[in-house]
Amino acid sequence: MKRLARFFAATVLVVVTVAACSLDAPPPEAIAIAPGAYEGRNVVIVSIDTLRADHLGIHGYARDTSPRLDRLAQEAIVFDRARAPRGLTWPSLVSLFTSLYPRSSNVRQNGDLLADDVPTLASVLQARGYATAAFLGNACGVFTRNFDTNFCGTDEDVHRKSLDWIASAPEEPYLLWVHYKAPHEEYLPPKRFDRFTDPGYAGPATGHRSYLDDVMLSKKAPADDDREHVVGLYDGEVLYSDAMMGEIVDALERRGDFDDTIFVFTSDHGEELLQHNNYYYHSCSVYDAVLHIPLVIRLPDRNHAGRRVDSLVENIDVTPSLLEMLGVDVPVGVEGQSLLPLINREPGAPDRFTRAFAEYNRPGTGWIGTVRTDRWHYIHNPDDITTVCRPQSDYFEVRPRELYDHSRDPGEQLDVAIEHEALVTEFAREVMDAFDRQRDHAPPERADPRVIEQLKAMGYLVE
Secondary structure, three states, rough: OHHHHHHHHHHHHOOOOOOOOOOOOOOOOOOOOOOOOOOOOOEEEEOOOOOOOOOOOOOOOOOOOOHHHHHHHHHEEEEEEEEOOOOOOHHHHHHHHHHHOOHHHHOOOOOOOOOOOOOOOHHHHHHOEEEEEEEOOOOOOOOOOOEEEEOOOHHHHHHHHHHHHHHHHOOOOEEEEEEOOOOOOOOOOHHHHOOHHHOOOOOOOOOOOOHHHHHHOOOOOOOOOHHHHHHHHHHHHHHHHHHHHHHHHHHHHHHHHHEEEEEEEEOOOOOOOOOOOOOOOOOOOOOOHHHHHOOEEEOOOOOOOOEEEEEEEEEHHHHHHHHHHOOOOOOOOOOOOOOOHHOOOOOOOOOOOOOOEEEEEOOOOOOEEEEEOOEEEEEEEOOOOOOOOOOOOOOOOOOOEEEEEEOOOOOOOOOOOHHHHHHHHHHHHHHHHHHHHOOOOOOOOEOOOHHHHHHHOOOOOOO
16 A cells, blocks of 8 residues: 555645646736626536546646647646536536535536526526537436527537537537546547557556446455556546647637637546545545646637746636626535636735635435645545445545645545544634534425436436
């Protein structure tokens, strides 16, 4: 386990500086973005399911898993420490589009439906005359309204239909959301993207769910070459996702829309890959391996090209930022804040982005809350619950109070809570206050029974 800890300590977030220049022409000089600066422009959001930020070139990963994203970043703004509010697809994606934490949106589990009266980025833009379209490789049913076109299927079908939609996109401004599933288990990249595994490997490891589940239930760490084989398969899926994202950019350029579009790249959450509790997946996790997500925003005029933002930001900040850029009123009650002050380097702006909160909850059993600062990550488990997810067992244990010092331990392998009792008490109070500020609701409506059965078949629901 010491060898595994050293591996994660050495391979987590390493930030590299990307040259602030276009491959074709120098970018314009950065200027402050005024509210409404991009009124009437298109918005395209590409999100990748289960994508660890630290497995991308823009965050210093050694493997060439993201050549198209790395190129895009040269013309974009990269947020180095963006955070998800939950390591689960439906709650995190709803937070992205509503600017509400899961406790407030009341979408806390996969299959929970957002109430019809909660504004979303899509509904707000739809009311302003935007055409809206969503093509989803996962999270089928997460939004049942607000999108004029709403398709869910395999990544291959999602990709093909997205490209077709772009080719014949309407003349009015549009919001297009494309969500690819590829890095989500099972890790089975198409052959041409399987570039990071040893061709001579002959061990037992595969990317199939049956093998991954067996490793977790055994509570025994696999041999190094077995672990590395699975990570290589995962990285192949990341490369596949990157290629599809790049083809979306190409399609927008062919149509002549790319320089008239705010383009957002992100993910819903990451993946543990055995970093904690011998666990491969994500929905049990409350750690940075899952909560740290990529966030890249490319503006139509390439303003602030190559800009790196190292303040803590959350995915709930994306919707108010986009609406402010478009000159559209932000709905009352959102919990995120606009990123424009950070991008514009306004005096004091970083002081507003010093905390990021996340949660795990299972109705009827309890909850876990976390707070991340520049240096510390505190995890608060007041009911001492054991998180439950597939494959169902008691292997993923979270102590009542955990504290990690990222200045010394970026892989979160050494719990130092006992050494910092005063700090733990302060962080515990912050987590409790944050939950008190959020709204609580009666149990939400659930998705169509067919969707619930699909979620169970995927292992997404453990009931």
